[in-house]
Amino acid sequence: METIKSIPNLKNLSTLLLENSTDQNKVESVIQEIYLYFHELTEMSNYEHEIKHLAAVPTAKGMALSLKHAADCFLDYKRTVKFLQGMVEAIKAKQEKYPDEKIQIFYAGCGPFAPFVTLVAPLFEPEEIQFSLLDINEGSIGLAKKLISTLKLSSYVQDFHLADAIIFKIPSPDSFHIVFSETLDAVLNRESYVPILWNMPRKQTQQVNAPT
Ligand SMILES: C[S@@+](CC[C@H](N)C(=O)[O-])C[C@H]1O[C@@H](n2cnc3c(N)ncnc32)[C@H](O)[C@@H]1O
Numbered sequence: 001m002e003t004i005k006s007i008p009n010l011k012n013l014s015t016l017l018l019e020n021s022t023d024q025n026k027v028e029s030v031i032q033e034i035y036l037y038f039h040e041l042t043e044m045s046n047y048e049h050e051i052k053h054l055a056a057v058p059t060a061k062g063m064a065l066s067l068k069h070a071a072d073c074f075l076d077y078k079r080t081v082k083f084l085q086g087m088v089e090a091i092k093a094k095q096e097k098y099p100d101e102k103i104q105i106f107y108a109g110c111g112p113f114a115p116f117v118t119l120v121a122p123l124f125e126p127e128e129i130q131f132s133l134l135d136i137n138e139g140s141i142g143l144a145k146k147l148i149s150t151l152k153l154s155s156y157v158q159d160f161h162l163a164d165a166i167i168f169k170i171p172s173p174d175s176f177h178i179v180f181s182e183t184l185d186a187v188l189n190r191e192s193y194v195p196i197l198w199n200m201p202r203k204q205t206q207q208v209n210a211p212t
Pocket residue numbers: 059060063064065066069070071073074108109110111112113114115116134135136137140163164165166182183184185191192196
């Protein structure tokens with residue numbers, strides 16, 4: 001595998017993905033380039049052949065993808081681009097709706113590459129968005145923390161939680177504008193997307209009209 005010489009310009013690479021989202025060849029080459037960076041920055045080759053990093057982790061209602069397989073979700077090209085577009089659009093929509101607020105995002109099931117932080121954060125300022133990350137897999141959350149720090153994106157992250165998203169009680173749940181999870185291994189059969197989302201908070205907003 002090639003050796004990388006410097007930290008990638010993720011803002012440029014993410015922008016390339018967003019601007020060329022229908023050009024499959026371009027998408028594949030940019031995603032492969034980023035995967036290679038992340039693979040090396042996390043020293044993934046030290047983990048990916050160990051049985052414990054290839055085995056799924058039991059959760060309260062199913063199984064969580066292993067560290068290695070969670071990392072490889074990144075190479076699901078169409079998925080990665082669609083979720084990137086969705087996250088960026090969701091943030092912009094919330095910024096429009098709450099122009100004076102820092103947009104708080106809870107990301108359940110970040111995996112070792114936390115792609116919807118590492119690809120998204122460089123497109124904004126840390127004063128605009130903040131992430132809280134959670135994963136049940138200790139190895140994955142550890143590598144996500146390491147990667148985010150190496151990429152100098154720690155100022156975008158409020159908290160890292162090692163927990164089962166199905167039962168975890170989120171602190172200050174009303175503070176979150178966006179809750180996000182891509183825990184869809186084997187469609188809805190194995191990972192517990194529905195129970196996870198069911199357990200996630202949603203910002204309660206209410207329009208209050210001034211009395212006339
Ligand atoms: C399909 S992978 C996606 C990884 C990454 N978010 C991505 O999009 O590339 C799902 C991740 O969610 C985690 N996960 C699955 N079920 C979980 C649960 N109940 N609680 C916490 N994390 C969970 C897995 O450990 C894995 O890292």
